[in-house]
Amino acid sequence: MWRKSSYSPDGNNCVEIGAGVGVRDSKAPTAPHLPVSPAGWEAFLDATKGDQFGRA
Template structure:
């Protein structure tokens, strides 16, 4: 997967969530691993995040 983008909400360059074309998500501290997500799962994640329905 190429074309990773860092979250604009990251406070600095080391503690970031990155999103890749395809769709995948990874932690910038562990760039060799990522969570692959299909379009439906990515859409559901974004919907939940925007509605503040993610648990911590």
């Protein structure tokens, strides 16, 4: 099952996460997805919460 972020303002320009599956572009749901392990996803979330990516 795929979920969109609740922070996506218009529901179009976002990514979706699939539990135990990976990440995909919501505009191209049939395109290949990026596989992400549970540990990898947790590390990504921790990095974003800690602002390790900086501001663009």
